[in-house]
Amino acid sequence: MTAAPLGTLRRWSILGGVAILLSLAMGMRQSFGLFQPSIIHDTAITAADFSLATALQNVVWGVSQPLVGWLADRFGARYVMLSGVLVYAAGLAIMMIATSALIFTIGAGLCIGLALSCTASSMTMTVTSRTVAAAERSVAMGAVSAVGSLGLVIASPLAQTLISAAGWQVALIGFLGLASVMLPAAIFAGRADAIAIEKSDNGDQSIGAAIQSALGHSGFIVMAIAYFVCGLQLVFLTTHLPNYLSICGLDASLGATALAIIGLFNVIGSYSFGWLGGRYPRQILLGGIYIIRSIAIAAYFTFPATPASTMVFAAVMGSLWLGVVPLVNGLVSQLFGLRFMATLTGIAFLSHQAGSFTGALGGGVIYDRLGSYDRAWQAAVIVGLIAGAFQMLMNVRPPRRREAIDRGLPSAA
Template sequence: MTAAQLSSFQRWSILIGAAVMLSLAMGMRQSFGLFQPSVIRDIGITSADFSLATALQNVVWGVSQPMVGMFADRYGARYVMLTGVLVYAAGLVLMMVATSALVFTLGAGLCVGLALSCTASSMTMTVTSRTVSAAKRSVAMGAVSAAGSLGLVIASPLAQTLITTAGWQMALIGFLGLVAVMLPSALFAGRADKIEIEKADDIEETLGTVVQTALGHSGFVVLAIAFFVCGLQLVFITTHLPNYLDICGLDPSLGATALAIIGLFNVIGSYACGWLGGRFPRQYLLGGVYIVRSLALAAYFYFPASAASTMVFAAVMGSLWLGVIPLVNGLVAQLFGLRYMATLTGIAFLSHQAGSFLGAWGGGVIYDKLGNYDRAWQAAVLIGLIAGFVQMLMNVRPPLRREPIGGAVTSAV
């Protein structure tokens, strides 16, 4: 069965399943920073310990993503996603019962990191790209990313309310309820495994050949390196913004409000990036996102924080949050087709997660050493501006690729 042969119900059930799974997986993960003050006080760990757990999560997510992508490309995404949901639940349980930095890190770092490889952007964008035609692919990925951001609107207020009224362990139990909703979502999204890839996207090459071609393509290398900055900036914000607001003496609930605003405005931003990505050069849009993010970071941290400035900052960042997902995945599909999309986006995502590690752990180390976040945000702004301009110069010409059958040289779009 091809994408064109899907009924409206089949297509929408797959897309909604992907959106719900992405929404909840990312919504919970991006709300972990709200737990930092309470976990530090109750378990007796430091900000650097908490940051290290978050950093390890990003490293595990990044390192495992190419391998998870290879497995999904070879055997199908459904089993990968279902496994990820179960591992996510195990990670939350370990966090809930933790009495030391080691156990907390195993849950929040190792388990949740592996679970995100199976349930978050790489898997859901691969499923989405198979479900619609090439003409509608960019806007569909933008729409799923947009709907996926609603999880932050749900997860952050839920977490903050339960942390305030019943304790952070009860908030994690609430998150387990959200994980339960991810199970049927994975089953629905997994129906995309039965869709045949269009022949134009199904170049007869081995996985090793495609990976080798990608790593030798200057545009893909630039894309992956610039993606490093995306991870650094976003994870720095989600991990350290609540603690920064606490240091500034602002209401603790403001952190949850800011994350909810990010999620809400991300609905608009992600859909807009997907829509624009189908009409304008994606490399320019992606570079522009990195540059505007960096300017927003500089403006917010340079002036004293207030409730009003925090909410404006959250709205601006939310508009630019997950909009990179349809742009990055669209560029990968444009260069190499769909056959090994999960693998190639996983490789690019490894760079993203290296940046996430530095943003989470490095921010905590800088704060513990210097007592403030000044050097952390200044570094994030500088490399963000550099990455944005370099991204705009990306080579977007698909590589010449040789089909084993017949030996014809083709340009895959």
């Protein structure tokens, strides 16, 4: 079947499943920074160790994403997503019993990183794209990203409350409870495997040819490099903002509140950019996000942090947080179609995660060596402004083969 004949109930069950899956996977992952002060205090794990585990998580997520995408394109998304949920739960359990940097890194770095490649944005956006008609695709991805943002609103207050009342291990038990909800969500989302993709969407192109076409497309390369900066900025903030607030002498609960506000405003931002992406050039919107983010980071870190400035900063950043997801995935489908979308978005996401690695590890190393985050945020601002400018100039002309397919003509040999 195609997306059009899907019954309303079936379509909503799939979209609801991917939204819940994305919500909880990202909500828990983005709340891990709240655990840093307690874990450092109670174990032999240092700030640099925590940063390394987070950095490795992002590397594993990025490196495994193209392979996971290929598995989903080849064999279906359901088993990939279900496996990811189980690995996620295993990672949380290992983190809970960790007393050394090595064990913590296996759980938080290796397991969670692999699980995210199976349950987070690339997989859920691919399933969403296959479930709705082309005219509804951008707004649907924005809506799923928006609902997916609510996980941070749930996970960060839950984590901070349990950490304060009973300790960080109990908070991780709470996260295991959230992971159990991801199982039925993955089952419902996996019903998208029954939706057939029309052959005309990519002709008879092989996966190797699709990858070669993407890597030879200047616009795809520019988008992937700019995506690196996106990962750098966001993971630097989620990993180090709670510690930065602690250094500034602000209440520990402010970090959780800031993350919750990011999640809440992300609902508005993700849906809005999904809607806008169906009406205006996506590359311009993406570049604008990177530039405005950079200006907001510079404004916040230039002046002493206060509860009020932190709340305003969180609201601004939340509005720009996952708005990139429907835009990047929309550009990939616009340029290359749906047949190998999971694989190609996985390749772009590898660049994003290289940036995440740099943001997480670099922030920790700079702080440990200089005793300040100043050089870290300044670097994030500079590269963000550069990336935004280049992103706006991205080539959005589809490859010749794709243009020929869209026109119903024989593709060039």
